[in-house]
Amino acid sequence: MxxxxxxxxxxxxxxxxxxxxxxxxxxxxxxxxxxxxxxxxxxxxxxxxxxxxxxxxxxxxxxxxxxxxxxxxxxxxxxxxxxxxxxxxxxxxxxxxxxxxxxxxxxxxxxxxxxxxxxxxxxxxxxxxxxxxxxxxxxxxxxxxxxxxxxxxxxxxxxxxxxxxxxxxxxxxxxxxxxxxxxxxxxxxxxxxxxxxxxxxxxxxxxxxxxxxxxxxxxxxxxxxxxxxxxxxxxxxxxxxxxxxxxxxxxxxxxxxxxxxxxxxxxxxxxxxxxxxxxxxxxxxxxxxxxxxxxxxxxxxxxxxxxxAHFLPIHLFLVLLASAIYAALPYPLTSCASLTVVLDLTSYLRAASFFLMTIYFVVFYEAYHQACIYARANEMKKAGLYEELADEFSYRKRLSVVSIMDYLLFPVAGTLFGSVPLLQAIVSHFWTEKLVxxxxxxxxxxxxxxxxxxxxxxxxxxxxxx
Incomplete structure (x- = not known):
């Protein structure tokens, strides 16, 4: 204490x-x-x-x-x-x-x-x-x-x-x-x-x-x-x-x-x-x-x-931001054909990565989550505490509307609670390493x-x- x-x-x-x-x-x-x-x-x-x-x-x-x-x-x-x-x-x-x-x-x-x-x-x-x-x-x-x-x-x-x-x-x-x-x-x-x-x-x-x-x-x-x-x-x-x-x-x-x-x-x-x-x-x-x-x-x-853990989230955020800014610029400033090809290629790679990550969660993580719930519920039943804790089990359905919305919100949540805090942290570290x-x-x-x-x-x- x-x-x-x-x-x-x-x-x-x-x-x-x-x-x-x-x-x-x-x-x-x-x-x-x-x-x-x-x-x-x-x-x-x-x-x-x-x-x-x-x-x-x-x-x-x-x-x-x-x-x-x-x-x-x-x-x-x-x-x-x-x-x-x-x-x-x-x-x-x-x-x-x-x-x-x-x-x-x-x-x-x-x-x-x-x-x-x-x-x-x-x-x-x-x-x-x-x-x-x-x-x-x-x-x-x-x-x-x-x-x-x-x-x-x-x-x-x-x-x-x-x-x-x-x-x-x-x-x-x-x-x-x-x-x-x-x-x-x-x-x-x-x-x-x-x-x-x-x-x-x-x-x-x-x-x-x-x-x-x-x-x-x-x-x-x-x-x-x-x-x-x-x-x-x-x-x-x-x-x-x-x-x-x-x-x-x-x-x-x-x-x-x-x-x-x-x-x-x-x-x-x-x-x-x-x-x-x-x-x-x-x-x-x-x-x-x-x-x-x-x-x-x-x-x-x-x-x-x-x-x-410490570089990829902010790199992804900055690449997406820079790509969006570049695509919005008028033609004379975006006349580099090789850069355009690279940006198109990386956008396909990002789309493929998001698809594979979603498959990982739908197939593997959902099964893991269900196994965790099942194991904890069994132990609480043996301990005679299941009735008291019945409202503390967050069940998930693999392809329910709520779960699908969760998957679609991955980029939003990852940016708000991962990339942006990381950006704030690394900029703040130029002045201090102390955080309340x-x-x-x-x-x-x-x-x-x-x-x-x-x-x-x-x-x-x-x-x-x-």
Whole structure:
């Protein structure tokens, strides 16, 4: 909980009172306000909570079996997710290897999508579909996927990476931590998608009428701006990539037991137990093998993912704008035949891309959405909560009028909540990298009538599995 929230401690204590019997252990920590070098937001919240997790578990000889899960408070994870993560984690450890894996589920907006404005729903539909596109059922050593809001990392990997950054450059907390772990392991991070979807809520203010309609769109734009502000991570990745060879030279001169072998990414912490320091030093020494190279196929895939996330939306927008302006100019200014041919060709390519993307959503995403709804409904029935949550299932019909309108609005929603916020972000970065962190408005849920009302916003939560 945050110190800035006057009700934070009360809410935490109420949650523990309500649900302590459902967990092996429940604790809370209060994140102090105004710590030096911290920017308000999810990353600094998670960083503080993770430090408390380290304090609790690092003195435990079995500390390497602790898994840390980061999630937004409106996220609904199935029990299958944790079972699958633990199974993969134990398999890695039984092979005599330290688990340097980031586990991540796909996301789906299947809770209140039927209650929000259509453009808001379409924007989140595209967001979920884009994240799903880089998933694979059988990940390899070259797999690169970017987590969205929810992921799990082993505690040794958290220590090796040096925890979560707290500055304004880490506003894209999920991507930033993935990049930090990737470069801390020198590109040897294993990224394993988990086939158990994380259910999310669409942004909504809950206000009625035309004012509510406008407020919902404004809230979604603010969320889009915060997401696109994370394009700072491209610069972060480039800087870390450029330092690969420099870090390797420093590591070549170090030995596993020396104080310098912990490297810049780990850092020697006098508060850490000796067995933890030795473990981290041995792991980082092993990660700096003779095959470490700056130019690898996996690094190329990584930067292609960053291009898709931070460059492609604005490039597409600017190309469309420039093409429209060029076509509207009088003849003497548009007499270049070769340029006209190129513009015609690219317009056909864009039309084909839109057609293929629509096919992807109609055929694959709709089936995925139905499977997610079915899995969550079954689990809620087993838990005896289905009746209470019956109105929190956003069903879709593949070729209904509403779904077809959703597909036709892809370009509009993508521009309003993707390209335009990205343009604002990259122009703003000429002056500042700081953004006022606004928590996205999500639907309110009464957990226990008359006892506790908790807004399901995008604040963070950390769970540990031992």
């Amino acid at each position: 945050e110190e800035r929230d006057p009700n934070g401690t009360k809410v935490a204590q109420s949650l523990i009172t309500l649900f302590s019997g459902k967990f092996r252990d429940m604790q809370y920590t209060v994140h102090p306000a105004g710590l030096p070098g911290e920017a308000p937001g999810k990353s600094s919240n998670v960083s503080w909570a993770a430090k408390q997790v380290e304090r609790k578990y690092l003195n435990n000889p079995n500390w390497s079996s602790v898994l840390v899960t980061v999630m937004d408070s409106d996220t609904h994870l199935l029990s299958q997710y944790f079972e699958t993560v633990v199974a993969h984690h134990l398999r890695r450890r039984n092979g005599g290897m330290t688990d340097m894996t980031l586990y991540m589920p796909p996301i789906v907006f299947d809770r209140n999508a039927h209650l929000v404005p259509q453009l808001v729903r379409v924007a989140d539909l595209m967001w979920a579909g884009a994240g799903l596109s880089c998933f694979t059922s059988k990940p390899t050593l070259t797999t690169i996927a970017i987590p969205t809001a929810v992921y799990t990392v082993p505690l040794p990997l958290v220590c090796l990476a040096g925890g979560w950054d707290t500055g304004s450059e880490a506003i894209g907390e999920d991507m930033h931590m993935m990049l930090k772990c990737y470069f801390a392991t020198n590109g040897r991070l294993m990224i394993r998608p988990i086939a158990s979807p994380a259910s999310q809520c669409n942004v909504t203010t809950g206000k009625p009428g035309i004012r509510g309609w406008w407020a919902d769109h404004s809230a979604r734009y603010a969320q889009g701006l915060r997401h696109m502000w994370g394009c700072l991570d491209t610069g972060y990745a480039v800087r870390r990539w450029c330092n690969i060879s420099l870090d390797y030279k420093a590591q070549e001169q170090a030995t596993p037991g020396s104080s310098s072998s912990s490297g810049s990414s780990v850092g020697s912490d006098p508060e850490r137990p000796r067995h933890v320091e030795i473990h981290l030093q041995l792991n980082q020494h092993a990660l700096h093998g003779p095959k470490l190279r700056r130019f690898t196929w996996r690094n190329l895939i990584l930067f292609s993912r960053l291009f898709e 962190y606004l928590v996205s408005a999500k639907p309110l849920k009464a957990i226990a009538t008359g006892v506790l009302h908790i807004p399901t916003d995008e604040s963070d939560a950390i769970l540990t599995d031992v």
